[in-house]
Amino acid sequence: xxxxxxxxxxxxxxxxxxxxxxxxxxxxxxxxxxxxxxxxxxxxxxxxxxxxxxxxxxxxxxxxxxxxxxxxxxxxxxxxxxxxxxxxxxxxxxxxxxxxxxxxxxxxxxxxxxxxxxxxxxxxxxxxxxxxxxxxxxxxxxxxxxxxxxxxxxxxxxxxxxxxxxxxxxxxxxxxxxxxxxxxxxxxxxxxxxxxxxxxxxxxxxxxxxxxxxxxxxxxxxxxxxxxxxxxxxxxxxxxxxxxxxxxxxxxxxxxxxxxxxxxxxxxxxxxxxxxxxxxxxxxxxxxxxxxxxxxxxxxxxxxxxxxxxx
Amino acid sequence: xxxxxxxxxxxxxxxxxxxxxxxxxxxxxxxxxxxxxxxxxxxxxxxxxxxxxxxxxxxxxxxxxxxxxxxxxxxxxxxxxxxxxxxxxxxxxxxxxxxxxxxxxxxxxxxxxxxxxxxxxxxxxxxxxxxxxxxxxxxxxxxxxxxxxxxxxxxxxxxxxxxxxxxxxxxxxxxxxxxxxxxxxxxxxxxxxxxxxxxxxxxxxxxxxxxxxxxxxxxxxxxxxxxxxxxxxx
Numbered sequence: 001x002x003x004x005x006x007x008x009x010x011x012x013x014x015x016x017x018x019x020x021x022x023x024x025x026x027x028x029x030x031x032x033x034x035x036x037x038x039x040x041x042x043x044x045x046x047x048x049x050x051x052x053x054x055x056x057x058x059x060x061x062x063x064x065x066x067x068x069x070x071x072x073x074x075x076x077x078x079x080x081x082x083x084x085x086x087x088x089x090x091x092x093x094x095x096x097x098x099x100x101x102x103x104x105x106x107x108x109x110x111x112x113x114x115x116x117x118x119x120x121x122x123x124x125x126x127x128x129x130x131x132x133x134x135x136x137x138x139x140x141x142x143x144x145x146x147x148x149x150x151x152x153x154x155x156x157x158x159x160x161x162x163x164x165x166x167x168x169x170x171x172x173x174x175x176x177x178x179x180x181x182x183x184x185x186x187x188x189x190x191x192x193x194x195x196x197x198x199x200x201x202x203x204x205x206x207x208x209x210x211x212x213x214x215x216x217x218x219x220x221x222x223x224x225x226x227x228x229x230x231x232x233x234x235x236x237x238x239x240x241x242x243x244x245x246x247x248x249x250x251x252x253x254x255x256x257x258x259x260x261x262x263x264x265x266x267x268x269x270x271x272x273x274x275x276x277x278x279x280x281x282x283x284x285x286x287x288x289x290x291x292x293x294x295x296x297x298x299x300x301x302x303x304x305x306x307x308x309x310x311x
Numbered sequence: 312x313x314x315x316x317x318x319x320x321x322x323x324x325x326x327x328x329x330x331x332x333x334x335x336x337x338x339x340x341x342x343x344x345x346x347x348x349x350x351x352x353x354x355x356x357x358x359x360x361x362x363x364x365x366x367x368x369x370x371x372x373x374x375x376x377x378x379x380x381x382x383x384x385x386x387x388x389x390x391x392x393x394x395x396x397x398x399x400x401x402x403x404x405x406x407x408x409x410x411x412x413x414x415x416x417x418x419x420x421x422x423x424x425x426x427x428x429x430x431x432x433x434x435x436x437x438x439x440x441x442x443x444x445x446x447x448x449x450x451x452x453x454x455x456x457x458x459x460x461x462x463x464x465x466x467x468x469x470x471x472x473x474x475x476x477x478x479x480x481x482x483x484x485x486x487x488x489x490x491x492x493x494x495x496x497x498x499x500x501x502x503x504x505x506x507x508x509x510x511x512x513x514x515x516x517x518x519x520x521x522x523x524x525x526x527x528x529x530x531x532x533x534x535x536x537x538x539x540x541x542x543x544x545x
Contacts, residue, residue: 048396052545073398080396084389088329089321100317101397145393 001026001153001183002047007056009042009207016042018207019056026152029179031198031215032187035308039207040187041081044157047185048078060153074102077151081158083142087131091122091141094130095148102149116144119174135162143171147178154178156186160193172197191300195219201300205308219300228267228275231292232283235263243282249275262291314399318407322381323414331380336419339373343423357434359427363444363514367484367507370416370448370455375476377415378459379469381408382537386467395545405537409453409460409530416452420445440516447513450526451506455480457533464540480506483529 002024009017017039024030032040045051047058049069058065060072086094095116099109117123120140125133130141139162146154159175160168175184175197188194194201194215201218203211211218232240237255240263244253252268269275276295283290326332347362354361385391394404427441455476462476463469487505490498502508506529509522 045392050392050396050545070398070400073396076396078393078396080389080392082389084392086325086390087388088325093324097317097321098397101314101399103313103398 001028001061002185003057003059004043004047005057005059007043007046007058008054009039009046009051010054015207017046017053017204020204020207020209022202022209022212024183024185026183027179027181028200029175029184029186029198031194031201032185032204033189033191033194033201033304034187034204035189038204038308040189040204041157043204044078044155044185044187048076048155049073074149075151076153076155077146077149078155079139079142079146079157079159082161083138083145085130085138085141085145087129089130090127091130091133092126094141095144098145098148104149112148112150116148119147120144121170136164136167139163139167139171143174152182154182154184154186156184158188159186160188160190168193191304195300203304203307210307211303215300218303226269227296228269228279229292229294229296230265230267230279230283230290232263232265233261233289233291235286235288237263239286240265240288243286244279247275247278247282249278312403314397314403315407315410318399318404319410319414322408322411326377326411326415331377332415335373335376336422339369339419340422342369344426347426351430357430357436359430359436359441359444360514362423362426363440363447363510366444366448366514367451367510368481370451371480371484372477373419374412374416374452374455375459375462375473375480378412378456378463378476379473380463381412381460382463382541383467383469383472387469401538401541405460405534405541409456409534409537412456412460413449413453416456417449420448420452437516440514443516443518444514446518447510447522450513450523451510454483454506454526454529454533457530457537458483459533461533461536461540464537483507 004020004022004024007017007020008015020039020043022030032043034040042051046053046065049065049072053065058072060075063071063075065072089097092113095113096109099112104112117126120143122137122140122144125137130138133141139159143156143159146156156175160171163171172193175186178184179197186198198215200214201211202209237257240255241253244250244265244267249270250267251270254266254268255263257263267275267279276293280293343362343365346365347359350361382391385394427436427438430436431438458479459472459476462479463472465475466472483504483506485505485507487502487508490502493501503525506526509525512519513522
């Protein structure tokens with residue numbers, strides 16, 4: 001569906017995007033991840049023909065961005081970062097304008113505007129000027145704008161920026177819902193969002209791709225240790241250390257007790273071993289009271305940090 | 312081509328949603344009305360020469376006020392990105408906005424039709440120069456709109472856009488009045504550049520192709536400059 005080859009963008013001397021190559025097939029939801037200033041927005045702007053690449057090619061279906069930008073724009077629905085909209089237009093007028101620009105015919109236009117208003121929850125604000133809307137509503141108008149022509153590809157730049165937690169869940173559900181048929185590429189720096197919505201994740205750092213794989217395998221690829229956290233009452237530091245030291249797969253123990261006499265233990269273990277049973281048996285043999293017992297596998301966050309911090 | 316008209320319609324409507332349109336039109340009518348009728352009864356002549364004589368100067372600051380927001384506001388708010396990622400070309404965007412400004416100039420001139428009508432009751436009005444004057448006014452409006460649009464595409468600050476546009480329009484209007492400062496050699500050339508110089512012949516009722524060509528070329532240069540300036544941003 002989308003082919004990006006050696007995409008590069010310079011702003012003067014600054015290299016914002018550095019030889020990025022990726023593909024996107026139909027029906028896929030791709031998450032573009034990266035720290036601030038990594039080049040996510042620039043990449044999306046080139047994809048939507050807003051910026052011209054310094055070098056490299058983008059092909060959408062059979063169209064190349066240099067030769068057929070208008071055809072590509074017709075296939076794309078784009079929500080720019082922070083949804084910059086016309087402040088003095090009414091929501092309805094704006095959606096009507098977008099529908100006209102997208103060349104929807106009269107009947108389709110009306111039904112589409114109605115559908116979008118329902119889907120994005122805009123019915124209460126249809127006759128308010130966009131400038132008076134809260135950030136969350138503006139974002140929804142932006143989303144309605146992007147989906148107006150029912151495009152095959154949706155490009156969303158930080159779609160949940162500035163929304164409250166309920167709205168974030170709503171928007172994610174909408175994205176997942178439309179992602180069943182459409183191809184979506186979204187950028188975010190919220191990892192849980194990418195984890196929850198995307199099939200595939202591309203991590204960009206300083207304009208370069210540092211990871212490109214499915215969300216699942218990216219999580220699994222997390223090398224290194226896993227952690228077990230235990231909270232114990234009625235236990236002494238010394239005896240806990242002694243007991244747990246006997247388990248060989250534990251590579252590190254960190255202990256601290258709080259004011260209420262609860263001892264918090266964090267155990268680092270080798271990733272292959274599942275020590276939960278063994279630890280439980282050990283605790284069972286003592287008179288400690290077990291308050292909390294939890295295993296963390298390495299999350300996307302760790303992977304992200306590993307790939308995007310200098311070291 | 313459809314997109315051009317949608318952009319035109321949207322921009323034109325936006326003028327009347329915000330107070331800009333009403334302020335600009337009121338100021339325009341007040342100034343032209345005041346200056347026209349102040350001397351009208353003194354001269355005791357049933358013509359509109361005075362009114363048309365004023366137009367280039369008044370247009371020089373009214374039209375940049377109309378065009379200043381067309382691109383600057385979009386660049387400032389960021390909606391420029393939304394506009395350009397819709398299926399449009401630069402040409403359609405530039406043309407749509409230019410036509411919006413031109414239609415607005417037309418709308419602004421419509422109430423002034425009351426002047427020739429009322430004058431024709433008072434005396435024998437020669438309609439030839441009046442019609443020529445309105446055609447000239449639209450041509451002048453087109454040229455200044457294109458210049459204002461170009462100024463607007465250069466910056467995200469509307470005030471800078473206004474001042475730049477006004478400076479260019481004023482220079483074009485006043486250039487043939489400054490000629491005595493300049494060497495003989497350049498006279499003819501510089502006089503030909505003056506907007507007022509060309510407007511004067513048209514508003515006398517003489518439609519000379521050179522004058523029409525002048526206004527069309529200024530419009531074209533302005534629009535082409537806008538086009539280049541937009542291309543430069545991507």
